[in-house]
Every structure is written in structure tokens, then in C-alpha cells.
Amino acid sequence: MVQHDVVIDRSMKRRVVLSSFFGTAIEWYDFYLYGTASALVFNALFFPDFDPLVGTIASFGTFAAGFLARPIGGIVFGHFGDRVGRKAMLVWSLTGMGTATFLIGLMPGYAQIGVAAPILLIAFRLLQGFAVGGEWGGAVLMSVEHEEEGKRGLAGSWTQAGSPAGLVLSTVIFGAVSLMPQEAFMSWGWRIPFLFSAVLVLVGLFIRLKIVESPEFNAVAETDTKAPVPVLEAIRKHPLNILLAAVMCLAPFVNFYLFATFILTYATTELGFDRSFVLVVVAVAGFVEIFTIPACAALSDRIGRRKIFLTGAVLFALYAYPFFLINDAIPTKATFATSVFVGLALIHPFMYGPMATLFAELFPPQIRYSGASLGYQIGAIFGGGFAPLILTSLLATGLGAIATIPPYMILVSFLTFIAVWSATKPGRRYKAVNNTEDSISW
Numbered sequence: 001m002v003q004h005d006v007v008i009d010r011s012m013k014r015r016v017v018l019s020s021f022f023g024t025a026i027e028w029y030d031f032y033l034y035g036t037a038s039a040l041v042f043n044a045l046f047f048p049d050f051d052p053l054v055g056t057i058a059s060f061g062t063f064a065a066g067f068l069a070r071p072i073g074g075i076v077f078g079h080f081g082d083r084v085g086r087k088a089m090l091v092w093s094l095t096g097m098g099t100a101t102f103l104i105g106l107m108p109g110y111a112q113i114g115v116a117a118p119i120l121l122i123a124f125r126l127l128q129g130f131a132v133g134g135e136w137g138g139a140v141l142m143s144v145e146h147e148e149e150g151k152r153g154l155a156g157s158w159t160q161a162g163s164p165a166g167l168v169l170s171t172v173i174f175g176a177v178s179l180m181p182q183e184a185f186m187s188w189g190w191r192i193p194f195l196f197s198a199v200l201v202l203v204g205l206f207i208r209l210k211i212v213e214s215p216e217f218n219a220v221a222e223t224d225t226k227a228p229v230p231v232l233e234a235i236r237k238h239p240l241n242i243l244l245a246a247v248m249c250l251a252p253f254v255n256f257y258l259f260a261t262f263i264l265t266y267a268t269t270e271l272g273f274d275r276s277f278v279l280v281v282v283a284v285a286g287f288v289e290i291f292t293i294p295a296c297a298a299l300s301d302r303i304g305r306r307k308i309f310l311t312g313a314v315l316f317a318l319y320a321y322p323f324f325l326i327n328d329a330i331p332t333k334a335t336f337a338t339s340v341f342v343g344l345a346l347i348h349p350f351m352y353g354p355m356a357t358l359f360a361e362l363f364p365p366q367i368r369y370s371g372a373s374l375g376y377q378i379g380a381i382f383g384g385g386f387a388p389l390i391l392t393s394l395l396a397t398g399l400g401a402i403a404t405i406p407p408y409m410i411l412v413s414f415l416t417f418i419a420v421w422s423a424t425k426p427g428r429r430y431k432a433v434n435n436t437e438d439s440i441s442w
Contacts, residue, residue, distance in 0.1 A: 012212060013155075016146045019207045020139040021158040021165070023094055026204040027135045028166025030101035030197050031128055035261040035388065036174045040275055041190045045109040046118045067377075067385020069126040073133020074377035075231050078370030081138050082230035085221075086145075086214045086369065090138045091205060096131035098201030100124045105194025137373030140356040145214040145365070150301060156356035157297030163352070164289040164344075167260055171286065175279035216365040227366045234363065234371035241362045242375040244423040248358075249379025251313050251416035252351035254409060257387040259344040260286065265392055270401060271331050281337045288345040296353030305354040306424035310417060312350025317413035319347060320406035328402055351416070362423065383412065 073093075081089040104124045110117045139159040147155035173193040180189040220226055227233040234242065260282055267278045300308040323339050363371035394404035 013146050015207075016142050016211050017155060017158045019090075019211045020143045021162045023090060023204045023208050024135060024139045024159050024162030025165035025169065026197075026200045027094060027097050027132050028163045029169045029200060030097045030166075031132050032167045032260070033101065033170040033174065033193050033197075034104070034125060034128065035257070036170060036264065036279070037190060037194075038261075038388070040174075040178070040264060041186065042121070044186065045111075045190075046121055067129055067381045069129030070133035070377040070380050070385075071374060073130035074137060074373030075133075075370070076130075077134025078137055078373040079230055081134070081141070081369035081373075082217075082367055083226055085217055086138045086142050087208070087211060089134055089369075090142065090208055093131045093135040093138065094201055094204050094208065097128055097135070098197050098204075100127035100131065101194050101197040105191040105197070133373065133377045136356075136376055137369045140360055140372065141217075141369055142211065142214055144357055144360045145216040152360075153297040153301040153305060153354055153357045154294055156360065157294045157353050160297070160352050160356050161290045161293045163256075164286040164293065167286040168283050168290070171279050171283040175276055175283065178276055178279065216368075220365050225366055230367040230370035231374060234367040234374065238363060238367075238371055241423065242371060242378070244419045245359050245362060245372065245375025246379035246382070247415050247419035248309075248355070248423060249376060249416075250383040250412040250419075251316050252348060252355060253380060253383030254387045254412045255316050255343065255348045255351065257384050258391060258405075258409070259340050259348070262388045262391040263340060265388075266395065266401060267336060270395070271327060271336060273333065273336065277333060281340050282344070284337075285341045285344040288341070289349055292345055292349040293353045296349040297357070300354035300357075304424075305358045306420060308354050309351055309358065309420045309424075312347060312352075313413045313417040313420065315347045315350060316343075317410045317417075319343060320409035320413075321402070324402040324406060328400075358424070 077089045077093060101124075104121065107120055107124070108117060113120075136159070139162070140156050143155045143159055144152045170193065173196065174190075177189040177192050178185055263282065264275065264278055267273045268275055296308055296312075319342070323343060326339055327336055359372040359376060360368060362375075390408065391405060394408065395401055397404055
């Protein structure tokens with residue numbers, strides 16, 4: 001009988017990890033799809049009266065709007081995730097994201113309904129941001145809280161790996177429809193990836209409805225130790241941890257959106273590459289990252305999250321000037337593809353792989369959904385939401401990418417390094433069993 005219980009437990013762990021990976025991949029498919037469309041389509045359809053580069057900046061502004069809604073989603077979903085349970089929130093977040101994405105696929109453009117078109121676009125983007133704001137925390141905690149100490153880095157990383165998986169899926173599908181004749185693509189072809197989201201959401205819901213609640217949340221419920229208002233308790237008792245978590249997000253988010261979203265603008269306008277080639281490069285690098293993220297996270301279980309995360313921050317800073325120098329000096333497709341691969345598939349995982357479990361370990365179970373989500377989503381605004389907008393604006397100064405963008409990359413790397421160094425000091429980590437401070441080394 002004991003043997004059977006162990007087998008069931010391991011089977012559920014695998015199911016939970018699979019649910020977190022696929023569900024998060026679907027959510028990020030929807031979210032990144034918007035970023036790709038912002039770079040290639042929305043500027044012409046919803047901001048047609050602007051100069052092309054200015055229109056792209058305006059389009060990335062609506063992209064950033066989704067990030068502004070993410071902390072609100074993190075607060076709302078975090079509250080109910082700590083009070084009602086992790087599983088229910090994951091179902092609602094996936095449903096909300098899928099609905100918003102599907103409706104974007106049905107939207108008329110500026111030529112049909114005028115200024116109402118960009119207003120509706122922003123509204124649906126805000127709904128996307130609200131939904132994804134609740135997704136990350138729940139998916140991470142379901143994976144981490146089902147796993148034992150010593151393996152939690154790898155368990156949490158599969159939620160992180162869902163991000164590049166969603167990027168690959170959105171890039172491949174968008175790249176496929178972009179091969180259509182330009183007129184058909186701009187008229188209706190771009191809508192196909194958005195409408196396809198409905199199918200993916202149904203698959204994701206089918207998987208998520210078959211998992212069980214987090215053991216640590218059940219333990220909190222059984223002992224009647226739930227926080228009355230989790231987000232307020234997180235802010236009151238752990239304000240520094242929330243701040244550090246937010247700052248830790250800066251470099252990994254800027255890294256990702258530079259090589260996954262802004263790169264579409266840089267490569268097509270500055271280097272003269274066609275969009276299909278750039279989309280293929282991003283898709284390949286993203287696909288490899290699905291495996292390098294868990295690899296870095298598993299390494300963090302062995303040698304510590306601090307060492308892995310700090311290595312990534314240093315590498316990103318060191319790579320800032322070489323990336324643009326080499327592409328300016330040797331503007332070939334091979335150079336570009338290799339340099340993007342290094343930045344996205346090799347450097348980014350050092351930071352993004354151990355991040356999920358590190359954040360979860362900063363907060364006790366009663367407020368973990370709220371605390372981790374709030375820190376992550378605030379960091380996402382400044383590191384991710386504004387990154388394509390800032391990067392494109394720097395490019396639009398006319399001073400050249402090499403003069404304006406590397407200093408920004410180095411600055412966020414420095415801030416992230418300081419935050420990780422401070423957050424991983426002994427005494428900031430909580431044991432899952434009794435919620436007491438744990439002074440073991442990171």
C-alpha cells in the first residue's frame with residue numbers, strides 16, 4: 001500500500017509539472033503573440049497616420065499597457081490563490097487570457113472604426129496583462145510546492161520554460177502566416193494565430209482540471225493559518241523581499257525582450273533582414289532555451305541559485321557591446337543568428353532558470369502567491385513592459401544602437417546583480433515545513 005501511494009505521488013508531481021509547463025506556454029503564446037504583432041502589424045493597422053518607426057513606438061506602448069495590468073492581476077489572483085487555492089486561480093487566468101486573445105483576432109482596424117480600434121486594442125491588452133499577472137505565481141507554486149527540497153529549482157523551472165515555449169509557438173505560427181501575400185496577411189492572415197488561441201486554451205484547461213491542490217496550501221488550510229489579506233501582510237512583513245524580487249527581474253526581462261521582441265525592429269530596420277528570417281532565428285533560439293532553462297535551474301539545485309543567477313547578470317552586461325559591435329561590423333545572417341542564439345538561449349537561462357524557485361523561497365506559504373506575484377509583476381513592468389518601448393526609443397534617437405542600448409543593458413544588469421546578492425543572503429529563505437527562517441546557503 002505504501003508503495004502504491006509513492007507511485008501516485010510521483011505521478012501527480014509529473015502531472016503538475018506538465019500542467020504548469022503547458023498552461024504557462026499557452027498563456028505566454030498569447031502574450032508574446034501580441035508583442036510580435038506590435039512589431040510587424042499593429043503599427044500599420046491601428047496607428048496608420050504615424051511615421052513607421054513612431055507607429056512602432058506607439059504600438060509597443062500598447063504592448064507595455066499589458067504589463068501595467070500585471071501587478072493588479074498578481075494582487076487579485078494572489079489574494080484568492082492564498083485564500084482559496086492555487087488550482088482555481090490557474091483555471092481562471094488561462095480562461096481570461098484566451099478570451100482576450102481570441103477577441104483581438106476579431107477586431108476591426110483603424111480604417112473601419114477609427115480611434116475606437118486602438119482603444120479596444122488597449123482594453124484587450126489590459127485583460128491579457130491582468131490574466132498573465134495571476135498565471136505565473138500559481139503555476140510556479142504548484143510545481144515548487146509539490147516537490148521536495150533539493151529538487152525545487154528544477155521543478156519550478158518548467159514553468160519558466162513555458163515562456164520560451166510560448167515564444168516559439170507564437171513565432172512559428174506568426175512566421176507561417178507572414179509568408180502569405182502581403183495584402184492577405186495584413187487583411188486577415190495575422191488574425192489566424194490569435195483565433196487559434198481558443199483551441200490551445202481548451203487543451204490547457206483539460207490538463208489543469210486533472211491536477212490536485214498544492215500540499216503546502218492544504219497544510220495552511222488545515223491548520224487555519226491563512227492570512228486575512230495576504231498581499232497586505234506580504235507588504236507589511238516582507239517589503240524588502242518584494243522590492244528585491246522586483247529589481248531581480250530587470251536584467252532577465254530586458255534580456256528576453258531585447259532578443260525576442262525588439263530584435264524584430266532592430267533587424268528589419270537597421271540590418272535590412274526580412275521578418276521571416278528574424279522570426280525563424282528567434283524561434284530556434286527560443287526552442288533551445290526550453291532545455292537550457294531547466295539545465296541552469298537543475299545546476300542551481302546543486303551549487304546554489306545565487307551563483308547561477310549572478311553569473312547570468314554578469315554575462316548579460318559583458319555581452320552588451322559585443323552584440324551590437326559584431327552585428328554592425330559583420331551584418332550577415334550567420335552573425336546575427338549566432339549572436340541572438342548566444343543572448344537568448346545561453347545567457348538568459350542563467351537568470352530565468354532559478355528565478356521562480358528563488359522567488360517562492362522568499363515568502364512563507366500563507367502569503368507566497370501574493371508576495372512572489374507582486375514582486376515579479378512589478379519587476380515585469382520596468383524590465384519587460386517598457387523594454388521594447390525604451391529600446392525602440394533609444395534606436396529612434398538616431399545616435400545608433402551601439403551608442404544608446406548597451407549602457408541600458410549594463411545598468412539593469414548592475415541593479416539585478418545587487419538585488420540578487422542582497423536577496424540571497426542567509427536568513428531570507430523560508431522553510432516550506434514550518435515557515436521559519438532558514439539560514440542555509442543559497
